[in-house]
Amino acid sequence: MSANPNRVHATFEGEAIEAAAGASVAAALLASDRIAWRTTRDGAQRGLFCGIGVCFDCLVEIDGESGQRACMIPLQEGMRVCDNGTRDTTADTGADAEEAAQ
Numbered sequence: 116m117s118a119n120p121n122r123v124h125a126t127f128e129g130e131a132i133e134a135a136a137g138a139s140v141a142a143a144l145l146a147s148d149r150i151a152w153r154t155t156r157d158g159a160q161r162g163l164f165c166g167i168g169v170c171f172d173c174l175v176e177i178d179g180e181s182g183q184r185a186c187m188i189p190l191q192e193g194m195r196v197c198d199n200g201t202r203d204t205t206a207d208t209g210a211d212a213e214e215a216a217q
């Protein structure tokens with residue numbers, strides 16, 4: 116079985132997501148049945164709102180860089196997307212855990 120070149124695969128919080136090539140990170144999150152992917156300090160859930168890069172409701176962390184607008188960034192193969200402020204630890208080497216234990 117060969118991979119479909121028209122589909123892009125990534126992860127959100129360590130879980131597989133995918134979308135058509137050229138689709139945004141937000142589109143991939145919506146396609147995975149997520150309507151909210153971050154929480155405000157007050158506990159309100161946020162996801163896609165304006166869809167055009169204006170409201171900043173859709174913020175995520177992408178490959179370790181926080182504050183990225185999911186609606187403005189095309190999903191790329193192998194991207195690691197996280198809730199803004201939450202790290203995807205699936206690829207950690209354990210060094211952070213060792214530091215935290217000290």
Ligand code: FES
Pocket residue numbers: 162163164165166167168169170171172173174184185186187
């Ligand atoms: S949904 Fe408004 S900036 Fe992304």
